[in-house]
Amino acid sequence: MMLRRSSVCILVILVAYRSVLVSGGGTVGVAYGTLGNNLPPPAQVVQLMQASGIKNAMVYDTNPEVMEAFMGSGVRLSVQVVNGELQTLASDPDIAQQWVQTRILPFASTIDYISVGNEVLTTERDKSSFLYPAMINIHSALATFDIDNAVKVSTTHAANVLDASNSFPPSNGQFNVSVLQYMVPILGFLSSTGAPFMANVYPFLAYISANGDIKLPYALLDSVGAPEYYVADAGSGLVYTNLFDAQIDTLVFALEKVGFGTLPLMVTETGWPSAGGLEATTVVNAQKYNNNVVAHVLGGGGTPKRPAVPLQVFIFALFNENQKTGPDYEQHFGLFYPDQSRVYNLALRSN
Ligand SMILES: *[C@@H]1O[C@H](CO)[C@@H](O)[C@H](O)[C@H]1NC(C)=O
Numbered sequence: 396m397m398l399r400r401s402s403v404c405i406l407v408i409l410v411a412y413r414s415v416l417v418s419g420g421g422t423v424g425v426a427y428g429t430l431g432n433n434l435p436p437p438a439q440v441v442q443l444m445q446a447s448g449i450k451n452a453m454v455y456d457t458n459p460e461v462m463e464a465f466m467g468s469g470v471r472l473s474v475q476v477v478n479g480e481l482q483t484l485a486s487d488p489d490i491a492q493q494w495v496q497t498r499i500l501p502f503a504s505t506i507d508y509i510s511v512g513n514e515v516l517t518t519e520r521d522k523s524s525f526l527y528p529a530m531i532n533i534h535s536a537l538a539t540f541d542i543d544n545a546v547k548v549s550t551t552h553a554a555n556v557l558d559a560s561n562s563f564p565p566s567n568g569q570f571n572v573s574v575l576q577y578m579v580p581i582l583g584f585l586s587s588t589g590a591p592f593m594a595n596v597y598p599f600l601a602y603i604s605a606n607g608d609i610k611l612p613y614a615l616l617d618s619v620g621a622p623e624y625y626v627a628d629a630g631s632g633l634v635y636t637n638l639f640d641a642q643i644d645t646l647v648f649a650l651e652k653v654g655f656g657t658l659p660l661m662v663t664e665t666g667w668p669s670a671g672g673l674e675a676t677t678v679v680n681a682q683k684y685n686n687n688v689v690a691h692v693l694g695g696g697g698t699p700k701r702p703a704v705p706l707q708v709f710i711f712a713l714f715n716e717n718q719k720t721g722p723d724y725e726q727h728f729g730l731f732y733p734d735q736s737r738v739y740n741l742a743l744r745s746n
Contacts, residue, residue, distance in 0.1 A: 420692065420693045420694065420695040420705055421692040421693065421695065421697075421705035421706035421707050421708065422450070422451055422692070422705075422706075422707050422708070423451070423688075423689050423692050423693065423708055423709075423710065423743060424449065424450070424451025424452055424453060424471075424473070424708070424709040424710070425444070425449045425451070425452060425453070425709060425710050425711075425712070425713050425730065426452070426453040426454075426455075426663075426664055426709045426710065426711040426712045426713065427440060427444075427452050427453065427454050427455075427712070427713045427714075428455060428711070428712045428713070428714065428716050428719075429454075429455070429458075429461075429716070430716040430717075430718040430719045431714060431715070431716040431717045431718055431719075431733055432717060432718055433717060433733040434714055434716075434733050435733070435735060437458075437460055437461045437463075437464035437465075438464045439735070440464070440713070441464045441465055441468045441470060443713075443731065443735055444468075444470050444713070445468060445469065445470065447730075447741075447743060448743040449470060449713075449743060450469070450470060450471060451470065451471045451472075451473070451507075451709070452465070452470050452471070452472055452473070452713075453472075453473045453474075453475075453510075453663060453664075453709045454472065454473070454474050454475065455475050455477070455513065456474070456475060456477050457474050457475075457476070457498040457499070459498070459501075459502075462474070462501075462502040462505070462506075463502070465502070465505050466502060466504070466505055467505075468505075470505075471505060471506075471507050472502070472505050472506050472507065473506070473507055473508035473509070473510065473663075473709075474499075474506060474508075474509055474510070475509070475510040475511075475512070475513055475551070476509065476510070476511045476512055476529065476533070477512075477513075478512050478513060478515055478519050478522055480494070481511070481512050481515065481522050481525040481526060481529045482522065482525050484511075484525075484529040484532055484533060485524075485525035485527075485528035485529040485532065486525075486528075487532075488532045488535060488536070490532075491529070491532030491533050491535070491536045492532075492535075492536040492539060494533070494536070495533060495536035495537055495539075495540065496536070496540070499537070499542075499546065500540055500542070503540075503542045503545065503546055506545075506546050507545075507546065507547065508546070508547050508548075508549060508590075508591075508593075508661075509533060509546060509547070509548050509549070510549055510550055510551045510593055510663065511526065511529050511530045511533060511548060511549070511550045512526055512529070512550050512551070513550075513551045514551060514552060514553040514595065515550065516552060516553075516556055516574045516577055517552070517553045517555050517556055517574070518553065523574075523577045524577070526550055526577060526581065527577065527580045527581050527584065530548050530549075530550060530581065530584055531584065533548055534548045534584070534588060543588070547588065547589065547590040547591070548584075548588065548590055549585060549590045549591055549592065549593045549661075550581065550593065551593045551594070551595060551663045551664075552592070552593060552594045552595070553594075553595055554594065554595065554596060554597065554600070554642065554646075555571070556570055556571060556574050556578065556594075557569065557570060557571060557645060557646065557649055558570060558571045558572070558649075559571070562645055563645075564626065564627075564628035564629065564630060564631075564635075564641070565628050565631065565633070565635070565641050565642075565644040565645040565647075565648055565700070566628050566630030566631040566633075566644075566648050567630060567645075567648070568644070568645035568646060568647070568648035568649040568652075569648070569649050569652050570649050570652075570653065578653070579653060582650070582653065582654075582655045582658060583655075585655075585658055586655055586658055591658070591659040591660055591661040591707070592646070592650060592655075592658045592659065592660050592661070593660075593661045593663040594643075594646055594660065594661075594662060594663065595662070595663055595664035595665070595711075596639065596642045596643060596646075596662050596664070596665045597642075597664070597665060597666070598614045598615075598637075598638040598639050598642060598665075598667075598684070599614070599666070599667045599668065599675070599684070601614070601638060601642065602614040602638070602675060603673060603675055609638060610624050611675070611680075612624050613625075613626065613636075613637055613638050614637075614638045614684075615637075615667075615680060615683045615684045615687060616636075616637040616638075616639055616683075616684065616687035616688060616691060617683055617687060618636055618637055619636045619637065624636070626641065628641075628699075631648075631699075631700070633699040633700060634699065635699060637687075637691075639665065639688060639691070640698040640699060643660065643662065643698045643700075643706075644698050644699060644700040644701075646660060647660065647700045647701060648700070659704075659707075660707075661707045661708075661709075662706065662707065662708040662709065663709050664709055664710075664711040664712075665688060665709070665710060665711060666681075666684075666685065666710055666711035666712060666728045667680055667681040667684035667685060667728070668681060668724035668725070668727040668728050669681035669682075669727050669728075669729075669738050669739065670723075670724070670727040671722065671723040671724025671725070671726070671727045672723045672724070673724060676724045676727065678738060678739050681727075681728075681738070681739060682739040682740070682741070685710055685730070685741055686741060686742055688708060688710070689710070689741065689742060689743060690742070691706070692705070692706045692707075692708050710730065710741070711728050712728045712729050712730070713729060713730060713731060714729040714730075714731050714732070714733055715727055715728070715729035715731070715732055715733065715738065716728075716729065717733070
């Protein structure tokens with residue numbers, strides 16, 4: 396979760412993966428970040444999720460105490476390989492096998508996805524060359540235990556894997572040339588294993604760096620039915636009612652340009668902070684944004700580029716985290732305060 400150092404760009408991503416299995420809608424999960432010194436113990440967190448109707452959770456490591464708490468809870472888990480482990484996992488298939496055996500196998504019945512690293516190609520560029528071999532080694536180890544079909548391997552990207560000079564309109568989307576050499580083999584791997592492209596998509600970041608060029612209702616998905624806010628993409632002929640869709644489609648167009656236009660997409664993080672000192676960081680805006688995203692996803696539609704493909708999204712984050720670094724707003728993305736009271740209500744209907 397080093398995210399959001401990102402900045403600028405307009406971004407993207409999303410989901411399609413289980414379009415056939417999830418009739419009637421996409422899926423919404425919540426990211427369970429733990430960079431706080433006052434958060435409840437994992438067993439209480441799982442109960443909070445169950446009571447709130449949360450059925451999918453993303454965690455940022457493979458802490459056995461946390462994964463144990465999810466076992467039998469009915470809440471599906473996605474987990475991450477921390478960036479610091481990539482080099483050793485890339486270097487030796489036996490180490491990867493041992494890692495899978497101890498970290499994943501005991502909890503495999505509750506795990507759907509492993510993100511190998513988080514935003515590596517943009518925030519930990521010196522580790523870029525470890526990413527693909529680590530993914531390969533982990534996938535091979537999963538296959539050894541015959542769980543490679545149940546547990547999918549991918550890696551999470553920040554929005555700025557895109558070329559910042561060509562991120563608007565969406566049809567101009569293309570990957571930054573400096574990440575391409577690493578990205579292309581990874582896309583081939585995802586394609587051949589049936590795993591989704593994972594991206595963190597933050598209209599909030601684009602909005603606060605746009606100096607007024609982006610209208611707030613468009614960024615908050617509050618512009619549906621208000622054509623004065625719509626943005627037409629002359630390159631594709633598509634019309635965007637909101638920035639979230641536009642950011643996702645920018646990624647889809649970038650994937651298409653390198654030959655992977657049908658790869659499923661998953662939004663591994665999106666959200667809006669409820670405080671943090673900026674005009675845009677209010678409870679009202681955070682509540683609007685997240686509720687609008689949830690309604691959009693559960694409504695079952697996709698984006699203009701992939702209208703029939705339901706979205707798969709994780710809201711960042713479950714809690715306000717008081718040990719997150721960076722701008723003040725980083726500590727205020729939560730749906731809940733550490734004492735488990737709600738920052739605002741989020742209507743997570745069953746999906
Ligand atoms: C591409 O990525 C490099 C390295 O992060 C960055 O310096 C450069 O500005 C990016 N170029 C564009 C056009 O986004």
